[in-house]
Amino acid sequence: MKEPLCSSESGLLPYRKKRSHAILLFVKVLLIGINAKFIQTNLAIRLLNAYIQTWLPAPVRNEITVQCCEWNINQSISVIIQGIFTGKPDVVLFSTYIWNKMYVFQIAEDLRKIMPDLVIGFGGPEVSWSCSAVFSESSAVNLIMIGEGEQTAVELLSALYAKEPLLKVPGLCVRGTGLPDSGLVITYTEQRSLLRTLDDIPNPYRNGFGDINPQNRILYYESSRGCPYSCAYCLSSIDHTVRFYSLGRVLEDIGFFLDEKVLLVKFVDRTFNLKPERYLSIWRYIRDHYNGITTFHFEIHASVLTDEAFEVMETMPPGSIQFEIGIQSSNPDTLRLIHRTTDQEILAHNLRRIPSSIHTHVDLIAGLPGEDFSSFKKSFNFAFSFQVDMVQLGFLKILAGTEMEHIAKTGGYAWSSRPPYEVLSSPDLSFDELIILKEIDHLVDTLFNSGLMVHTVRCLARMCGSAFALFEYLSKFVRAWFPDSDLFLPRRPADLFSCIASAIETLDMDHNSSEEPVEWLRYDFLLQGKPGLFPPWFTRRYDKAAHDDALIAHNLLEKGQSRRSAYSRSEFDQFAFTPENPPQPVLFVYPPSGSKEKKAQVLFL
Template sequence: MKFILVSLNAKFIHSNLAIRSIQKYTQLHTGIMPEIREYTINQPEELILRELFEEHPDIVGFSCYIWNIDMILRLVVQLKQVAPDITIVLGGPEVSYNSKELLESYPVDMVIRGEGEKTFAELVQALQNKVSLDSVKGLTWKIGSQLVENPPQPPLRLDDIPFVYDDERMAQFQNRIIYYESSRGCPYQCAYCLSSIEKGVRLLSEQRVEQDLQFFLDHRVKQVKFVDRSFNCNKHHALHIWKYVAEHDNGITNFHCEINGDTLDEESISFLQTARKGLFQFEIGIQTTNEKTLKEIHRKNNFDRIAQVVAALQKNKNIHLHLDLIAGLPHEDYHSFGKSFNDVYALHPDQFQLGFLKLLKGSDLERRQKELGITCRKTAPYEVLFTRWLPFERTLQLKMIEEMVEQYYNSNRFKACIRYLETLFPTPFSLYENLAGFYQKKGYHKVSHTKEQAYTILYEFLMELPKGNLEYFQWLAKFDLYSHEKAKKIPSWIPNDLTTEQKQPIYQFYNQPENIKTYLPDYQNLNGLQIYRMAHLEKFPFHPLTGQQQECYLLFNYRQTDLLGNALVIELPVEQIETEMEN
C-alpha cells in the first residue's frame, strides 16, 4: 500500500513538523515509511490535485490547520471524484474537535483526533494486516453510513517520538524555517487557545534535547523555531536549553521561543543578558491589559512584572522581542483596546503584533460564543467580526490601525520618523488611529507602495497636521532611509544628495587608510570609491537620534547591523572631518 502525508503550508518558507513526526514514528514501529508532499495554499488546487492523483496512493493523509482547512476540504471533494477508491484521512488541530461533523459533511473516510503519531502508525498496521479499525485509538471513522468514534489515544512519552531531521534531508530546508518541539501541553487555561485542553506538560529528556539541538548547531542552520506553547513553564527545562545552546553557540543559529513574561525568573534573566546578540528571539503574548478581560479568558498576567522583564531583556540589546495583543476579546471595547495598545507600545518591542481573536474549534471561547456575544466568520480562520463590546465598524478601524503598525512600526524602517510623530499626539494609539484614517481617506489602503512612497505618505500626513516641523522631519526621513541601506533613490522632498563638488571631500575621507581602519575596519580591503558606494557619510543639521541641535557627521556601516537590520551608525568628530575635507 502507498501512504502519502500532505501538508499545505501558509508560505514556502514554512515546513510541517507534524507530518514528519508521524512519518518517522510510523517507519520506526511498522517498517513502512509514508511519503511526504508539501505544498502551499498559494499554489493552484488543480496542480495539487493532479500530482496527488498521478501518485496513485492508497491512503492520503492531510494535516489540517485554520489556514489550510478550506482548501483541503475542496481538494478532498475533488480527489474523491476522480479517485473514489483513495482512502482520505484528516488530522490536526482543525479537525480534532469536530470529527463526526466532517465525516457526515465531506467524503472523508477517517479523522485522527489529537496527536497523530501512534494513531497513524496503528492505522497503517491495521490496514496492512486487513484487520478491524476498532483497536486504533484516537480514530473516528465510517462503516458504511455508521460513524464510529474509538477511545482517545493516551499521550506518548516524547522521547519515544524520533527526531525528524537527518543529514540526507537537510538540503530541503535551505531558506525555510525549521520547527522543533521540546515539550507538549501547557499548564495554563487560556480560553482562546487549544493548548489549554490538554492536561499537563510533557518534556523531552535533557539528553535527547541536547542531542537534537547539537544536530542543528552542527548543521549551522539559520533559525530553529520552538513550537512549545509555553517554553519556560518549566524553569529548569528552559534554562538548561538556553545554557546548552549558548555554551555550544556556532555564531549563526538563532533560537525562537514563545515565553511567559511574568514568570521568567531572575536567574534566567541574568543568564539571558549574557547571550550572544541574535542567539535568542522571544515572543511574549500579552493579549490585553484589561483586568476584566483577563479574568474572562482565564489569564493572570502581571503586567508590571512583564514590563520589568521586558526592560531587563532589552537592557543589553541582544535579544529580539516580539509582543502580542489580541483584539476582539470579551469585555474589550475600542477604548479599552487603545489602552492595552498604549501599555504594550510603551515597552518598545522590536515587533508589535496586533492580532484578532480567532474562535478555534474546541476552545472555551468557541463553546461560549453565544453567551459572550462574539460573532466571527463562519469559515476559517474564524476571525472575529464584532462582539458585544466591539461593533464591526470599530473592528474595521482596528484593521486599518493594524496595517499602519505593520507598515510603519514592524518594518523598522521609519523609527526616527515615527518617534517624532508620536510627540505630536497624546498617545501612540491616537497617532496610528489618525494615520489609519488619513491612509483610508486617501485610498492608499487599496494599492501597494514602494519604500519611497511610504515615506511620502508620512510626509503628506504631517503636512495636514496643525503642528509639526516639516524640515526637521525631512532630515529624520533621510536618516531612516540610510539607516537600512545605501539608498539609490530618495523622495524629491527630502534634502538633496550632495553635488559632485560637495562629494569630493567625502571621497578624500574614504581615501584615508587611517579613517577606514578606525571607523570602517570591515571595508579595509576596498578602495575609496568602492567604500563610497557601499557605506554612507552624511552631514545632519542636528542629531537624528538624540535631537541635539548641533551639526553632526554620521557614518553608516552596512556591514554591521543590529537585530532589526539597522546599520551601525558612527558619529564622527566634526572638527577632524571638516579639517580633512578642507585639506
C-alpha cells in the same frame, strides 16, 4: 532542475506497483502538509514519519513507502492535486489547520473523484474537536485521527496492512469501516492515551531535510507538549497535561541544528519557560555553542522570568535567541474573563528588562470579552510603550472546543462560520471599530514590524501623545494621500517614505518639533540601503571629505580596494536629532550584494 514536491525518507522502499499478495492492501502512504507560506515547514507530518520509521513493525515497514509532501496555500489546488495523483498513493493523511482547512477539503473532494479507492484521512487541531461536523462538510474523508497522532498512525498502517478492522485502532473517528464506500455510520474508536515518553519520537530532521533548504526555511521544533494555563480562546487550554522531552535529548537536537547551520528554529512549546533550571540550561547551551547563524525562537511568559534568566539573557550572543510574548490585553477585567491572571506591573517591569539585543515580539488580541474600543486603545499603547521590535495585532478567533466558543455563543458575539472563524463583532466592539483596527494593524505591519520606519514611528508616537493616536491618524492620511485610496495595496518603500514625509507636515507640531521626526525619517530611509536617487523631501547634509575620513578611520578602505567600491557600499549624512545639539555625523555601511546580512552597519561618528 525543479525540486520534487515529495521526499521519501531513508529506510523505506521506493514506490512500486501493488503485488497480488493475500494480505497487502496498499504500498504507498503520503503524509501531506499544506503550509501558510513557502518559508514554513510542517512539523506534524515529520513527527509522524519519524515515529513510523522507528515503531512500525518491520514486516509492514519493509512492504510500504511513506513520504512527506508539502505545498502551500499560495499554490493552485490543481497543482497540488496533480502532485498527489502523480505519486499514485493508496493512503493520504492530511495535516489540517485553520489556515488550510478549506484547501484540504477541496483537494480531498477532487481526489475522491479521480481516485475512488484512495483512503483519505485528516488529522490536526482543525478536525480533532468536531469530527461529526467534518464528516458532514467533507464527503471524501474516510477517517479522522483525533489528538496526538504518532501511535495512531503506526497502528492504523499496521491494521490496513493486515486487513484488520480500523474500529480496533484507538484515537480514530471513522465513516463506515474507514475504507472507501464502506457505509455512512460515524464511529468513534477507543480514546487514545498520550505518549508516556516523548523521547520515543526521533528528531524528525535527523535523517535529512528532504527537499527543503534549512538555510532559507523556518524549521519548527517541540521540546514539550501541553500547557498548564487555561486561556479561554486557546485549544491548548483543553488539556493541562505538560510533558517534556528529556533535557539531554533537546540539547542534542539543538546541537544538530547548530551543526547544520539552520537559519531559524521556532520552538512550538506553548510556554517555553515553565521550568527555570530546564530553559536556562537550553539558553546556556545555545550561548556556549552558538554558530553565528542559527536563531532560536521561543514563546515565553514574561511575568514569570527569574532574575537568573535576565542574567543569562545579558550573556546571549546577539541574534542567537528571540522572544514572542503574549500580552493580549492590559484590561484586568478582560484578563480575568479569559483566565489570564497576569500581574501587569511585573509584566511591564520584565519586558523593560529584556536586553535590546534580543528581538522581541509582543501579541495583542482584538475582540476579547470586556474590551471595547477605548480599552483596546489602552492595551495597544501599553504594548507599544516597550522598546519591542514587533507589535502583532491579532483578531479573536472562535475555535470549536474552546471555552471562548461557549462564551461567544451565549454572549452576543458574531463570527465567521468559515476558517479562520474570526470575530465580526462582540458585545463591546462593533464591526465598524474592527475595520479601524484592521487598518491600524496593516499600517503597524507595513511601517513598524517590517523595520521600515521604526525610529520615525517611535518619535511620532511620542509627539502625538500615543501610538494608537498616530496610527489612527495615519490610516486616514495614507488612504487620502494615494490616488487609488486603497490602504491595503502593496506600496514601494520610496512611496511610503514620501507619504509619511507629507503626513509629518500636516501634524499639529511646532517647527522645531517637526524637524526631529523628519530627521528620523531620513535616518530610516538610509537604513534601507544605498539610495539610487534622493527623493524631493530628503534634504542632504553631505560632506564628501567627512565621508572619506570616516571610511579611512574605520578601516573600510581595504588595501587594493577602490574608493568607488567603498563609496558604493556606504553612505554618509548628518542628523539634527535634537535642536540644541550640533548635527550627528553617521556612516552607513551596507552588506555586499547577495549577503545573508540585510541590515546596514551604523557608525555614529
